[in-house]
Structure formats: structure tokens, C-alpha cells
Amino acid sequence: NAGVTQTPKFQVLKTGQSMTLQCAQDMNHNSMYWYRQDPGMGLRLIYYSASEGTTDKGEVPNGYNVSRLNKREFSLRLESAAPSQTSVYFCAILRGGAQYFGPGTRLTVT
């Protein structure tokens, strides 16, 4: 998976709590992505970063913020979690024409 790591693997939050999902790559790739996946909805792009210092909104950015801390790390923050944000979150990097995904974070908001 081209060395994409995500933490945590699982998380349970109460409505209104905040948390940050971490993503790191061990290769020197410019573009990084955050997706969420819900049953029957495929992968939906939340935010992406085409290079260090830049971030852009994807299809479903509301309720999320991101930080491209450096070339290696791209974090996703939920400031006030809602049950609608219960999902599996995947981070990915782009190498050539191929994306490589991290193992995912399974988030439940109660």
C-alpha cells in the first residue's frame, strides 16, 4: 500500500466530541486524500491536498477540516462529531496514476 498509515483503526465518539484522524506516508508523494465510505455510497472525497501547503474541498467537506502539516502528514479533524459522520475513513496518496490507500479508520458517533 505504498506505506500509508492511519491512526486510530477504530474510534467511538459521543455527539459533539472532537477528534483528529492521522495519516502519514513514508514515500515522497505530493497528493494526499481523505475519503469516507458508507454502505451503498462508494468512496466520497472529503478533502485533498495536491501539494504541501495546499488543501481543497472535495464532494462532502462540511463538518471537517484538514491540515497538511508537511509533505508526509495529512490530518482530518472533526470539530463537533455528529451521528451522520459515522463511517469508514480512508486516507490515500497518489503515485503516478494509482492511488494507494491506508487501512482505514472505523468511526462510530453515538
Next chain:
Amino acid sequence: GQSLEQPSEVTAVEGAIVQINCTYQTSGFYGLSWYQQHDGGAPTFLSYNGLDGLEETGRFSSFLSRSDSYGYLLLQELQMKDSASYFCGYRARDDKIIFGKGTRLHILP
């Protein structure tokens, strides 16, 4: 805007050939990619088309026609382990990548 359409489910027999189609409406198109995802796992890269034509990788091939805004994934000599979901992904010039909703492939023995 950008959107991709692919069938929600396809069923095929072990040993056969199956084609999964993907049509897209986009602006600033740069390439089309394909991914496989088994239940509980992360998507894994299969193939990428930056130019029109056929790309072949073992039992998997992918085709792109920019003029028709259409591509497909072809899986040959189907095996039971190919039972999974398959996603096509559209890449824009700024590296934005969005996906279709996925095609669930069922393989019968």
C-alpha cells in the same frame, strides 16, 4: 460537475469473462482508474488509463475512450477470489479524484 456511473451489481460464472462499464461526465478529465475492494478491506489499485485504448495487467484489462466518456474493466478467467466490489475513479487535472458508487461482482461456481 463531475459524476461517474457504473452498474451496482454484476453476476458471472467462475472461469468466464466479465466487463464492468463506467461512464463519466466531467470537466478537466485527466485519467480513469480502477480499484478492487474486498469486504472489510481497503481499495487496492488495479489499472489506470491516461490515454485512449487498452491497458492489460494479467487477467485484468482496462479500456478508455475519451470521445465517448466511457471506460470498462475486463476480468478474464474469473476466480472465486475475484468476488469483490470494483470502483472506477476519475482524475482531474488538479489531481482531484472522485469515484463511482462501485459495482458488486458476484461469482457463481
